[in-house]
Amino acid sequence: MxxxxxxxxxxxxxxxxxxxxxxxxxxxxxxxxxxxxxxxxxxxxxxxxxxxxxxxxxxxxxxxxxxxxxxxxxxxxxxxxxxxxxxxxxxxxxxxxxxxxxxxxxxxxxxxxxxxxxxxxxxxxALGAAALRGVSGSMAYLNLGTGVAAGIVMDGRIWRGARGTAGEVGHISVDPNGRLCGCGQRGCIETFCGGGALAKAWGRPGSLPVRDILDAADTGDSEAVALRDDLYRGAAAAVRVLVLSADVETVIIGGGLTSLGERLEQGIRHALLAGAEASPFMRSLHLDERIELLPAGSxxxxxxxxxxxxxxxxxxxxxxx
Amino acid sequence: MxxxxxxxxxxxxxxxxxxxxxxxxxxxxxxxxxxxxxxxxxxxxxxxxxxxxxxxxxxxxxxxxxxxxxxxxxxxxxxxxxxxxxxxxxxxxxxxxxxxxxxxxxxxxxxxxxxxxxxxxxxxxALGAAALRGVSGSMAYLNLGTGVAAGIVMDGRIWRGARGTAGEVGHISVDPNGRLCGCGQRGCIETFCGGGALAKAWGRPGSLPVRDILDAADTGDSEAVALRDDLYRGAAAAVRVLVLSADVETVIIGGGLTSLGERLEQGIRHALLAGAEASPFMRSLHLDERIELLPAGSxxxxxxxxxxxxxxxxxxxxxxx
CATH class of the missing domain: 3.30.420.40 (ATPase, nucleotide binding domain)
Known part of the structure; x- marks a missing residue:
């Protein structure tokens, strides 16, 4: 180590x-x-x-x-x-x-x-992900689970911030007309890509609702397609926020939703590319190359x-x- | 010093x-x-x-x-x-x-x-604001000028980040249906509270368009009221992003728009309070107490x-x- x-x-x-x-x-x-x-x-x-x-x-x-x-x-x-x-x-x-x-x-x-x-x-x-992936500079660990939050590691140390809210990107609103968040705001990043919020919006029974959403989206279910897009776009928004504020070199994605594997990683990558399509500035950041998904069960x-x-x-x- | x-x-x-x-x-x-x-x-x-x-x-x-x-x-x-x-x-x-x-x-x-x-x-x-205001811990300097960007200072040192985009909060989108930004994205924070974007949206002649907008809003001009709300809400969004990602203790606001003085400061403060109204989490952050405006001409x-x-x-x- x-x-x-x-x-x-x-x-x-x-x-x-x-x-x-x-x-x-x-x-x-x-x-x-x-x-x-x-x-x-x-x-x-x-x-x-x-x-x-x-x-x-x-x-x-x-x-x-x-x-x-x-x-x-x-x-x-x-x-x-x-x-x-x-x-x-x-x-x-x-x-x-x-x-x-x-x-x-x-x-x-x-x-x-x-x-x-x-x-x-x-x-x-975040500290564990930085150590296991051998990240020596700056990185954020974006946890996509029931909720959404990030931890930031700089030169091997957890970055605490002033009052314990460093990395709380889940509660940054990115759509004033978005879904109501458990925190009371509208359109928080967590309402787009948090497992809890997606399960609630999906509203159908099943032990792995986000997997069900992706499966249903693959068959063309329009409601599922919309929620799948929300998932990818919300995670992409979190990545953008972390890079455009803390300017971490890498965003490592972990949490329960990583059990979705390749589909999740490719989905977020495509959302980052799509978001950068009209913006030379965003393209210059190469965000799609700066994310990594932890293996499920890491x-x-x-x-x-x-x-x-x-x-x-x-x-x-x-x-x- | x-x-x-x-x-x-x-x-x-x-x-x-x-x-x-x-x-x-x-x-x-x-x-x-x-x-x-x-x-x-x-x-x-x-x-x-x-x-x-x-x-x-x-x-x-x-x-x-x-x-x-x-x-x-x-x-x-x-x-x-x-x-x-x-x-x-x-x-x-x-x-x-x-x-x-x-x-x-x-x-x-x-x-x-x-x-x-x-x-x-x-x-x-940012470094100068931290020194002049005697900030010893963490702070962000939010520059509201033609464009919008922030600098982050930790323990008296500029925080550079990995690739020079630390504090580039002006190009975080907070509304997918918002105005088109010069950067190519939609609804960037800069489209809400950048002097250039506001002047363009206002579209009327005058050497101090943002001041004209506030003056017209005071007389009840509905277009001006909408742009004034955008200004305050956009700056409030920038403050939230800085605290919920970098978790700086204080956000010091500077730049050309500080010539608007008390109106700007009170407007941003009210927007932060309004945004926190429905959210116990956001209220617990006391963001309205954590902003300061540099005096015009600082x-x-x-x-x-x-x-x-x-x-x-x-x-x-x-x-x-």
Whole structure:
């Protein structure tokens, strides 16, 4: 791992990273060379106590699977939705997890005897994506999931901004006459390319509504075609916003919608090309060449969480025992 | 001047800064304590040779006015529109100046015997605004002039981004059915709040068309009211984009349209409040409290150019004689 030194004294050499999602926890154990030694997924549960318990179980089960004892684990990093105070390790308003307020780092450390560090899930995933793809300069990680948000990484560091809204491109309105967003505004980027908004607009049953939309669009269903266009155009708008404000070199796209694979990547690429057709300025940016899709099932988010944990300083780590 | 050390050995203590605009050059001489010793304005001219000659005349006349000889000037910083290669000091595509390609730093140094450094005008102004307003964290400088662009300053340094498009929020489309932009896209932020686009949409004679629009709107002219709303809503959209992507703490608004003063500031503030009315998330950002208007005639842009020149290292300065 370029730029990340996970090496350590004997014992406590392993970094664990957890990506805590709305339905499941993705956990990886990372050795000092940055290699993933083991990975598992288990349900997240609902509410403060259940989430905490399942985090502890994920760490314990993963350690057992890899053949580690607690004393081999140097840190646990957690990426989790909601408003995260990275200094205190407290999580607020993780509504998809039923968590209103959880003193996660303190309680998890008490339970497991290992130093914890907590970060917003998209920011952690951004760090992981930058590391896994070997990006050394600037990049944004655009997460297309139920909602839409981005994390920005500059020279290997998460860019926090002034008040925690860096990369919140999902709630930039790009159409005053667009659909109403959950945030109360109209035409937010998230209303175009968020899985939740698309499923709601589609309104038909099915466990993978965005995949259903693409399949129906392929058969010519006009409503599905319109929503498919929204998806691609919304994601293209997010890419444009990230480049025309933060001017990142690359936009790496991750999140649940990446399970759509090639169709999604080509769709966004075509939308970027179509948007640049009439504009020499936009063409000069070559945005279609500056996006990358993470492979479905990429461990980037959990790996990034492990890197977040690895940023715990020696002093903090010692004081935690 | 916090964070900027202009002090120097005897002689060559003065930094000159030039803001080269479409019609005039604004020039300041700054002493080692960051005080502005003198200021003058003179016409820019048209085309490479005229612009270069007027830059040299601005420096010479300012020096004379303040009572300096060339040997008192340590550096000249120039903020100029167009695509600027800050390393070589070359300017490309400054269309408003009739400059296609100008090797500005090299030619000006040869003419005056003083080290020159060149920067994009909005980026230089951003640096100057941050310094004059004493902003230590993150801020964006939103320039509302003929066109619309922003510069981002983090911890006192211009944020360059990967390919020179950081802060180019003027060409983010916020309405797919909006007016056609000079860049070829529709509904760009610049089509709402750029002085050029507003003047074109207004289409009536007058030397200060945006002021005419506001005056006519005050009398109830419906076309003027619509354009006035566009101005305020477009600027509010730019503020939202800057906070929801780069998450700057403050947005300082400058540029020619600041001659509209209080009306402009209150209008943008009301548009931000109106946009947040239906959205608890947007209300939580308190955007209306995070904007500031530079006073009309502020020397921020020229002062920022002087800071750009001050960034010439000792080594470069010595090598220039």
């Amino acid at each position: 370029k730029g990340v030194d996970l090496a350590d004294r004997a014992g406590r050499q392993i970094r664990v990273g957890l990506d805590v999602g709305g339905t499941k926890i993705d956990a990886v154990a990372v050795d000092p060379a940055g290699e993933i030694l083991g990975r598992l997924r288990r349900p997240t549960g609902w509410g403060e106590d259940a989430v905490l318990e399942n985090i502890a179980l994920a760490v314990g089960t993963l350690a057992e699977q890899v053949g580690l004892s607690a004393s081999d684990i140097r840190s646990v990093g957690v990426g989790i939705p909601g408003l995260v105070d990275a200094d205190s390790g407290r999580v607020l308003h993780a509504v998809n997890l039923g968590v209103d307020s959880l003193d996660l780092a303190v309680r998890a450390e008490r339970a497991l005897g290992v130093p914890f560090r907590v970060e917003n899930d998209v920011k952690a995933a 461990p980037a988010a959990a790996f990034g969480a492990a890197l977040v944990g690895a940023a715990i300083t020696e002093k903090e780590s010692v004081s935690h025992g | 916090k964070g900027v050390d202009l002090a120097d050995r005897a002689g060559r203590q003065i930094r000159v800064g030039l803001d080269v605009g479409g019609t005039k050059i604004d020039a300041v001489a700054v002493d080692p304590a960051g005080e502005i010793l003198g200021r003058l304005r003179r016409p820019t001219g048209w085309g490479e040779d005229a612009v270069l000659e007027n830059i040299a005349l601005a420096v010479g006349t300012l020096a004379e006015q303040v009572g300096l000889s060339a040997s008192d000037i340590r550096s000249v910083g120039v903020g100029i529109p167009g695509l600027v290669d800050a390393d070589s000091g070359r300017v490309l595509h400054a269309v408003n100046l009739g400059v296609d390609s100008l090797d500005l730093a090299v030619r000006a140094e040869r003419a005056l015997g003083v080290p020159f450094r060149v920067e994009n005008d909005v980026k230089a102004a 020397p921020a842009a020229a002062f920022g150019a002087a800071l750009v020149g001050a960034a010439i290292t000792e080594k470069e300065s010595v090598s220039h004689g």
